[in-house]
Amino acid sequence: MTSDTQESGTDPVGLKSLSPSRASDFKRCPQLFKFSAIDRIPTPPNVYQARGTTAHLALERLFELPAAGRTPERLSDLFREAWVELKPGEFADLFTDVADERAWGIESLAILNNYFAMEDPTQFEPLSRELDMTQAVGDMTIRGILDRMEERPEGLVITDYKSGKAPSERFAMSAFFALKIYALLIRIREGRTPVALRLMYLTGPTVLEIPIDDGQLDAMEHQLEALWGAINKAIATDHFPPRTGVLCDWCSYQDICPAFASDEGGAV
Ligand code: SF4
Numbered sequence: 413m414t415s416d417t418q419e420s421g422t423d424p425v426g427l428k429s430l431s432p433s434r435a436s437d438f439k440r441c442p443q444l445f446k447f448s449a450i451d452r453i454p455t456p457p458n459v460y461q462a463r464g465t466t467a468h469l470a471l472e473r474l475f476e477l478p479a480a481g482r483t484p485e486r487l488s489d490l491f492r493e494a495w496v497e498l499k500p501g502e503f504a505d506l507f508t509d510v511a512d513e514r515a516w517g518i519e520s521l522a523i524l525n526n527y528f529a530m531e532d533p534t535q536f537e538p539l540s541r542e543l544d545m546t547q548a549v550g551d552m553t554i555r556g557i558l559d560r561m562e563e564r565p566e567g568l569v570i571t572d573y574k575s576g577k578a579p580s581e582r583f584a585m586s587a588f589f590a591l592k593i594y595a596l597l598i599r600i601r602e603g604r605t606p607v608a609l610r611l612m613y614l615t616g617p618t619v620l621e622i623p624i625d626d627g628q629l630d631a632m633e634h635q636l637e638a639l640w641g642a643i644n645k646a647i648a649t650d651h652f653p654p655r656t657g658v659l660c661d662w663c664s665y666q667d668i669c670p671a672f673a674s675d676e677g678g679a680v
Contacts, residue, residue, distance in 0.1 A: 427643055429546075429553040432590035435636065438643055439589075443654035447665040450647065455664035462495075462503045463520045464575040467614065468559065469494040470524065471573055472541050474533055482533040488521050523575065526617035538562045547597040549633065552640045558594045567607035570594055574611055578618035587611055588622060592632045595624050605629060 427449075438445035447453050470490035474482050495517070499506075507513035527533075543558040560571040572591055579587050591609040599605045611620040646652050654671035666672050 427640075427647060429555045430640065430643070431554070431556045432593040433556070435593065435639055436589050438639060438646075440659060441655040441657075441663075442646055442652040443669060443671070444663060444665060445643070446646075446652035447668070450652075453665065453668075457502055457506055459506065459516055460576065462498075462506055463516070463523070465502070466491055466494045466498055466520065467524050467575050468573055469498065471527065472559075475538055475541055479534040479537070484525050484528055487524060487527065491521060491524055492517075523614045526614050527612070530612055530617050530619050536562055539568075545594055545597050545601075547601055549596065549600065550637055550640075552636065554593060554597060554636075556590070556594065556597075558598075561598070561606075564607070568598065568602075568604055569608045569610055570598065570606050571610040571612060574613045575615065576613060577615040578611070578613040578620060584620060585622075587620065592624065592628065593636065596629045596632050596636070599626075599629055 434445060434449045437448055448455075470487055470493075473490050473494070474487050477486065507516065539561045540558075541560050543561060545554065545556045545558050547554050558570060559573050562569050562571070570591060578584070588609050588611065591611070595606045595609060605626050606624055609622050609624050612618075613620070654669055656671050660666055660669075660672070663669065
């Protein structure tokens with residue numbers, strides 16, 4: 413789960429910055445982008461976000477340990493410790509029933525343990541973890557946090573952890589959208605083009621990996637510039653059309669979306 417360092421915001425002259433996840437929101441549905449990045453309507457945390465956030469912190473800290481200490485038992489301990497830290501803040505009201513929280517914890521630990529089926533963390537040292545990727549790209553500023561980057565003999569590889577399961581083949585390539593943006597930022601910042609992008613899905617588990625090259629990153633840069641223009645035009649004209657699709661069923665804003673409003677409400 414790559415993440416935003418802060419929400420995109422607007423000032424009187426337009427958008428200040430853009431995160432890969434907000435850029436993805438706009439591509440998926442401009443109305444969704446308005447709810448999340450412009451209106452900044454918070455969505456209630458759910459058990460999947462809690463699992464993802466806690467698992468990320470545990471995996472980040474796993475690599476603070478000496479290689480020999482990176483064991484399944486220690487990762488489970490790190491998850492428990494991370495949950496104790498995170499729960500009182502964002503997730504304080506998530507569980508009202510101790511049995512529900514316990515069941516969530518047991519399921520989460522089983523999913524987290526799948527990590528060891530995908531790679532052996534005793535065999536390498538990441539170059540960086542939770543890397544702040546605030547970076548100018550043309551007249552844009554892109555903000556986000558990259559989960560992990562490592563050096564292989566063939567070059568740089570950037571990795572994103574996902575606590576859910578891998579998408580179907582139909583959506584697999586679009587799942588790399590954020591990582592392609594991060595690869596572009598790495599190229600700008602480090603002067604090196606990563607050789608591969610890697611998504612690690614703990615539920616499954618599944619590793620998806622694709623090669624990346626300068627041609628693809630040039631295309632991503634052009635796509636980002638076009639997206640940035642479209643977003644600023646949408647802000648200037650206050651035009652954020654809803655784009656309905658299969659993913660609406662998972663949209664946190666469906667209850668207030670004009671595309672799903674009743675006729676009585678006078679909406680679409
Ligand atoms: S419910 Fe669908 S159309 Fe409405 S904001 Fe969400 S993704 Fe867009």
